[in-house]
């Protein structure tokens with residue numbers, strides 16, 4: 140693997156995590172970080188950069204024009220900036236590692252993909268996904284028939300987000316910011332990795348049986364208990380073209396955060412993957428644990444992109460193309476729900492404390508676990524604040540309407 144040169148756009152917020160990792164890996168000699176662009180460079184980032192001679196540009200376009208010796212650009216900025224920044228970077232000849240979600244709407248994912256096709260540049264996305272070792276285990280287990288016929292794949296995220304979470308950046312919890320759609324809700328941001336990973340595992344399980352699978356339709360219920368525009372509690376069912384239903388559950392209103400996990404259920408057994416890349420396989424009630432962790436996620440993303448640039452890896456672990464299904468499901472969920480429903484105050488306790496959810500939905504832990512166990516949406520389970528939605532067809536879906544705003548479609 141050759142030593143490649145990186146540029147970073149966005150060094151505050153999550154960009155700080157990239158900056159730290161890039162500095163660490165440049166110390167190890169894996170890559171070089173030549174320059175950073177940020178309109179409001181945080182003081183602590185400026186200090187690290189000054190110490191190491193990393194150049195700063197307020198305007199990212201000037202950086203793209205002035206650093207032509209670099210190989211790839213990491214884009215870690217607010218969601219509406221992903222399209223112009225990644226397209227400009229590829230047009231200027233750089234490969235791109237784009238933060239998740241690649242864009243808020245399907246037509247913008249397609250615009251980035253068109254730029255990648257036009258320029259022949261690689262575009263990877265920093266979705267957290269099962270490690271290659273975990274994917275190989277899933278493939279082997281499904282192909283062996285150990286689980287029997289796959290009945291469904293389910294994902295669950297119980298997370299606690301405090302009131303401060305929604306104050307950290309102006310676009311937090313918003314459907315749109317400065318006139319641009321951001322759709323910054325539970326499955327588009329903190330649990331976006333889980334939705335992407337569930338679709339990835341569905342693809343892997345189908346591939347193990349020599350099948351392809353794509354989302355056909357989605358039925359989703361989206362709610363908020365926090366005083367935000369977007370969702371903090373959602374459930375969706377995605378019908379796939381191979382017949383496997385996918386069920387996804389998330390809340391940011393739990394008292395405690397639990398490890399996010401995905402379960403593949405078969406007629407003879409089950410497989411469960413969690414965020415730490417720990418996999419358990421059950422057959423006839425007997426479980427076996429497998430440690431499939433493979434190092435830090437960001438390092439894996441950088442290494443994979445560099446190897447792909449060098450031609451040593453024939454594919455990206457998380458290619459932009461593979462994220463199209465995520466965008467389809469996520470946009471379709473908004474279309475199906477039609478609006479984000481407010482959970483009545485009688486079911487909610489609000490708090491500004493650092494160790495409490497900004498809004499706690501009474502009994503959400505039991506409700507969401509019951510829905511997950513049964514593979515039902517909240518309304519199908521009879522949860523008192525839940526309202527049914529209609530399925531939304533995803534075949535030939537190419538455009539999310541700009542008119543989706545706080546008042547719904």
Ligand SMILES: NC(=O)c1ccc[n+]([C@@H]2O[C@H](COP(=O)([O-])OP(=O)(O)OC[C@H]3O[C@@H](n4cnc5c(N)ncnc54)[C@H](O)[C@@H]3O)[C@@H](O)[C@H]2O)c1
Pocket residue numbers: 148149150151152153154176177178179180181197199215216217218220238239240265266267308309328
């Ligand atoms: N992979 C993960 O686990 C993870 C975690 C958190 C956030 N994210 C993603 O990272 C991205 C950034 O999120 P965030 O919360 O850090 O956002 P943010 O609003 O904190 O912005 C990040 C940085 O971008 C800079 N910026 C804004 N406009 C700019 C411009 N025109 N030119 C250069 N820099 C500019 C800001 O000054 C800031 O320092 C989003 O896509 C988000 O979903 C990913």
